[in-house]
Amino acid sequence: MPAEQIVFLLCAALILVSAVMVVTVRNLVHAALWLVAALFGVAVLYAVLSANFLAVVQIVVYIGAIAILFLFAVMLTRRDLVVRTPGMRGSWWIAAVLALLVLGGLVFLIVNQPGVNRTALAIPAGVDTLHALGNALVSSGQYLLPFEVSSILLLAALVGAVYLAVSRKS
């Protein structure tokens, strides 16, 4: 078995085990830390797919910012919630059946798709994907408008978040 497949399988196992722990573990601090593990596995997958920039962004933005934000939120709100309430609903098995049905349907569609077992061609020599991504995000013929709209969305969301979370007691 080639080394790439071994790396992929190890990553997939890490991601899936961590994801299951994220949704099942009682303690939310532990859940957030398992989320960090899952996100790290996804970053390794980006590197395997030679999306180097996205691998770095995954670690810096997702693990460095989003997961830490989750940890702060857990610490600001936790108190006795861990012991007072059960982690999951009593009807969790309905959700499990639903999730398994969705998974079955998706896998059925995927394996019946023609050409889904293709392997990737080598990236053509002379194509600098990082350079191309930078160009694509700022040239008006390509993704300038969606990129700017997402920047505005992020700005609005951050201003809104500050407005919502600020304490008005004093």
Place this chain on the structure above:
Amino acid sequence: MNIPLSWFLILSAALFCIGLFGVLTRKNAIAILLGVELMLNAVNINLVAFWRYLDPSKMAGQAFAVIVFAVAAAEVAVGLALIISVYRKRSTIVADEIDLMKW
């Protein structure tokens, strides 16, 4: 690279379904957001895998993945701010007990 495309697609389908399970079963609002994060990551794996397997010289997949990053950051910021704001007022973040708008 000799990993079949279907491996990535099946992995991301599984990750999406685990996230879906978490969103549907968790009671704590923060844990629900954790499930949403897993689902967003599954989408991103799909986008990057299609970029790599179809045409690496067209950057559509990576560009959309970058936008998904931005949207995920916005979603977490607003979501956690809402949760903290609700916690200040009602001192609970259990989704079932936040029923002010339940009719």
